[in-house]
Amino acid sequence: MYGSRLQTLAIASVVTLAGGFALAAFYAPMDADQGFMQKIFYLHVPLAIVALGGFVFGAYQAVQHLRTGDPSRDLKSYVAIHMSLILGIGALVTGSIWARASWGKWWVWDEPTLVAFLIIFLLYCTYQPLRFSIEDRDRQARYASVFAVTAGVFTPLNFLAVRLADPLIHPRTLDSQDNLPGEMRLAFLVCLLGMALLYVTLWKFELTHKHARAQLRSLKRKLGAADAARGRSAAPEATVS
Amino acid sequence: MSDNLPDNGGYVAAAYLVFPALVLIYVAIMAIRLSRLERDLAQLNEAADRPAPDEVAEPREEVRAT
Numbered sequence: 001m002y003g004s005r006l007q008t009l010a011i012a013s014v015v016t017l018a019g020g021f022a023l024a025a026f027y028a029p030m031d032a033d034q035g036f037m038q039k040i041f042y043l044h045v046p047l048a049i050v051a052l053g054g055f056v057f058g059a060y061q062a063v064q065h066l067r068t069g070d071p072s073r074d075l076k077s078y079v080a081i082h083m084s085l086i087l088g089i090g091a092l093v094t095g096s097i098w099a100r101a102s103w104g105k106w107w108v109w110d111e112p113t114l115v116a117f118l119i120i121f122l123l124y125c126t127y128q129p130l131r132f133s134i135e136d137r138d139r140q141a142r143y144a145s146v147f148a149v150t151a152g153v154f155t156p157l158n159f160l161a162v163r164l165a166d167p168l169i170h171p172r173t174l175d176s177q178d179n180l181p182g183e184m185r186l187a188f189l190v191c192l193l194g195m196a197l198l199y200v201t202l203w204k205f206e207l208t209h210k211h212a213r214a215q216l217r218s219l220k221r222k223l224g225a226a227d228a229a230r231g232r233s234a235a236p237e238a239t240v241s
Numbered sequence: 242m243s244d245n246l247p248d249n250g251g252y253v254a255a256a257y258l259v260f261p262a263l264v265l266i267y268v269a270i271m272a273i274r275l276s277r278l279e280r281d282l283a284q285l286n287e288a289a290d291r292p293a294p295d296e297v298a299e300p301r302e303e304v305r306a307t
Contacts (some may be wrong), residue, residue, distance in 0.1 A: 021257070037249040040256045047260070090263050094256040101252035202267065209274060216281055224287055 006208060009201040017194030018204075023187035040098040042187055046195035048091035048117060054084030054119075054199055055124060059152020062145035074141040077148050079206045081127055083199055088121045112165040116158050123151050203205055 024042035031038035058080035065073035095114065096106045108114055128145055134140040182186060 097256045101293045
């Protein structure tokens with residue numbers, strides 16, 4: 001069910017990402033200020049945007065779960081947040097490498113963009129421990145959904161607050177169209193699309209895996225029960241005869 | 242090769258290596274989980290192929306009756 005079109009999606013994401021990175025390397029011009037180092041932008045920014053978008057998507061699925069009570073929505077929200085955390089690690093690491101190359105420091109604590117992203121990332125790091133600290137499945141799903149909605153609302157608000165704050169050294173490239181000339185914008189948009197496709201592919205992949213595992217467990221339980229029933233039904237017959 | 246890279250090319254290369262490494266780690270973890278699933282599925286298949294106890298008992302009774 002979840003695995004439909006997974007192969008097409010995987011191929012599309014690999015082709016789009018490879019194309020985007022090729023455009024970034026060979027088509028987009030060198031940045032006048034940062035030079036070759038600016039090429040990290042085409043990886044780091046899509047990673048961060050898609051990770052944040054994934055958190056909001058997780059919140060949307062959580063709202064649907066709370067509204068309908070459909071457990072598959074809870075699973076979708078869980079996987080969306082999990083995937084965003086993975087991309088978030090990528091955004092933090094690539095950003096840190098870029099910071100070291102550009103500013104000479106791995107991390108700058110008084111830069112709102114960096115700290116805001118870290119806060120969101122750390123907030124979502126508590127999602128899984130929260131889930132696994134609640135044994136009752138229904139309560140776990142409900143509490144996790146409430147968390148996902150609250151944190152999901154916090155994500156764009158936090159992003160907006162960062163946009164309104166005065167930047168220290170982190171550039172605000174997407175604030176103005178002039179910051180990104182045509183070739184750079186095209187390469188960036190293709191990379192962003194590729195990253196979004198990769199996110200959807202991995203999200204569907206993990207959903208497919210979890211769905212298959214759940215089906216297998218259910219089948220195991222059924223077979224176990226069938227075996228036990230057979231055993232019980234066979235034994236009395238033997239004693240009667 | 243490093244002589245051909247522009248200034249700070251090492252950092253760019255490192256950033257672009259982190260990404261596939263991250264995806265590879267994820268894929269490796271998922272591959273381990275999938276192999277576990279496959280093993281469970283094989284066990285289920287074996288269990289399904291095994292004859293049920295009543296199916297085994299019936300012929301014995303027939304032998305006793307004769």
